[in-house]
Amino acid sequence: MRKRVIAGNWKMYKTLSEAKDFVEQLREKQVDSSKVETVICAPALFLDQLVQATKDSFISIGAQTMHEEKEGAFTGEVSGHQLQDLGVSYVVIGHSERRQYFNETDDTVNKKVIAAFENNLTPIICVGETLEQREQNETESIVSAQVMAALEGLTEESVENSIIAYEPIWAIGTGKTATADDANDVCQAIRETILDGFGEEVASSVRIQYGGSVKPENIEELLSKEHIDGALVGGASLQADSFVKLLEAGENA
Numbered sequence: 649m650r651k652r653v654i655a656g657n658w659k660m661y662k663t664l665s666e667a668k669d670f671v672e673q674l675r676e677k678q679v680d681s682s683k684v685e686t687v688i689c690a691p692a693l694f695l696d697q698l699v700q701a702t703k704d705s706f707i708s709i710g711a712q713t714m715h716e717e718k719e720g721a722f723t724g725e726v727s728g729h730q731l732q733d734l735g736v737s738y739v740v741i742g743h744s745e746r747r748q749y750f751n752e753t754d755d756t757v758n759k760k761v762i763a764a765f766e767n768n769l770t771p772i773i774c775v776g777e778t779l780e781q782r783e784q785n786e787t788e789s790i791v792s793a794q795v796m797a798a799l800e801g802l803t804e805e806s807v808e809n810s811i812i813a814y815e816p817i818w819a820i821g822t823g824k825t826a827t828a829d830d831a832n833d834v835c836q837a838i839r840e841t842i843l844d845g846f847g848e849e850v851a852s853s854v855r856i857q858y859g860g861s862v863k864p865e866n867i868e869e870l871l872s873k874e875h876i877d878g879a880l881v882g883g884a885s886l887q888a889d890s891f892v893k894l895l896e897a898g899e900n901a
């Protein structure tokens with residue numbers, strides 16, 4: 649049985665004091681970490697303080713991106729090496745907003761995933777199609793190609809420990825969710841792609857999240873599907889109350 653993983657992606661929201669208040673409220677909840685993994689992917693400038701504020705709790709902290717080089721003249725960037733040094737344990741890689749606004753490609757995503765593992769960070773690798781691609785029935789081929797490119801050259805062990813987040817671009821921040829059955833079909837196609845590339849054991853262990861307008865009202869149905877092992881959540885992760893409801897759904901799935 650794959651453990652559910654619910655990750656909040658705060659994007660460029662919250663001040664430091666809001667972030668700390670959120671974590672304080674969340675820490676009061678009794679979330680069973682044997683049933684659900686809880687991750688908050690926060691803006692880079694809060695990571696240090698949030699790692700400290702979540703020590704000895706069920707909450708893990710993730711970054712929203714990283715640079716693939718260990719160090720160097722890359723103004724404004726943060727490396728996996730630096731994230732690991734702070735005690736960060738997850739990193740979102742290849743989010744569609746990074747691909748769209750910051751020119752990330754399948755090739756840079758692959759380099760970042762490799763660098764994440766070199767620094768003991770669990771990558772949450774985002775893939776997903778545009779509305780136009782969906783309308784042309786290209787979803788599964790686009791998403792499978794993104795997955796294979798992201799995982800190229802990784803060991804079976806690394807692939808097994810990766811998290812793939814299927815986020816249809818047209819469902820992000822729009823209130824439009826893929827139906828649970830459609831999301832499950834694409835997650836199944838991702839698992840089959842991994843089966844072809846890395847074998848049965850890896851494919852049955854790797855965790856695949858759905859992301860795109862996930863909220864307390866729709867998460868239960870999504871998590872009831874065979875191939876959906878969690879959620880990567882933007883808007884509904886910003887308030888502690890609604891994030892807790894998502895975690896409870898993860899515990900009970």
Ligand SMILES: O=C(CO)COP(=O)(O)O
Binds near residue numbers: 657860862880
């Ligand atoms: O992009 C997302 C998470 O990475 C999804 O955002 P929303 O949940 O706000 O649609």
